[in-house]
Amino acid sequence: MALFRRSTLVDVPADIDRIPVPGITVHTAETMVVLTVASTASTLLIDAAASRRPVAxxxxxxxxxxxxxxxxxxxxxxxxxxxxxxPLTSAVAEDLARQVAGGPGGYEIEGLNLGVVVADGDSAA
Structure with missing residues (x-):
């Protein structure tokens, strides 16, 4: 008989910093979560990942x-x-920041079922 572990949710602080990111969207593709941001807003994502602080x-x-x-x-x-x-480990945060800095394109983030699409222009939609 197989036992299934319940997923543990990461604690999100109540006083988390909130940063508006125009046009950010999220969808799933099978087991992957995919974030889409406009190239003009990608530095907000890079800075948030690199900060190693909880950010919304x-x-x-x-x-x-x-x-x-x-x-x-x-x-x-x-x-x-x-x-x-x-959830971002140091290695995942570094990979996310490095790949997204490459500009428009689709990226699979190493070590997490996360993809990031950097859309060309001002709109992620």
């Missing part, structure tokens, strides 16, 4: 909580009250 990136209809963690087994999750919760 907010869009018109979405909240993406980037939360530093040490446990690499944690995975992205959606909480209906908090929005998307993306």
């Amino acid at each position: 990136l907010t869009g018109e209809n979405v909240v993406v909580n980037l939360v530093p963690v040490k446990d690499r087994r944690l995975v992205p999750a959606f909480d209906p009250d908090l929005g998307w919760i993306i």
